[in-house]
Amino acid sequence: MKVYGIKNCNTVSKTITWLNENNIEFEFHDYKKSGISESKLKEWADQVGWEALINKRGTTWKKLDAETQISIVSPETAFAVIVQKTSLIKRPILETSKGILLGFEESVYRKELIG
Template sequence: MTVYGIPNCNTVKKALDWLKAHQIDFEFHDFKKKGITSEKLNEWCNTFGWETVLNRKGLTWKKLTKEEQAKIDNQDLAIAYLKENTSAIKRPVIAQNNKAILIGFDDDNYLKTLT
């Protein structure tokens, strides 16, 4: 299992604590340090929808003007933006067998999917 995220994100911390408490082994991929590929972002967008992968609640997105935000209106533009601004990726993304299965953190979803 791989957890994609950034270590100082509170939601990522909750997810990592949950996984540790449930004794689930994982590898952590810090996409601030290791980056993220367009292929991986495309996969996540195809799985969850680009509107979900693009974190519109975060500071990175909110720093954009309304005009800049309005221009990101499809998956290709969202992926281009997310490659340059990895902090705007909703996190964490949990992958099992190299396939994304969860995005964000929700205790009930983690229980249903991972236990």
């Protein structure tokens, strides 16, 4: 399993703590440091839709100028901005053998990762 996020994000920290407490092995990808490719974004969007990947409640979204926010109307326009501002991606994203999980929801994690 691979966990994508930003190390200093509280939700990512909760996720990592939960995974460790439940002895679930994972690899961590910090997209703030390592970036993210458009092909990876497309792969995720094919599973959950491109809109679900954008964290519109975060400060990065709120700091975007209105023109940029309005211009994000398709996967292509979204990915162009996200690749430059990776903090726009909802966090964390877990790639599992069953697909991806967005955000931290303990009940979903228990069901999907423990069974």
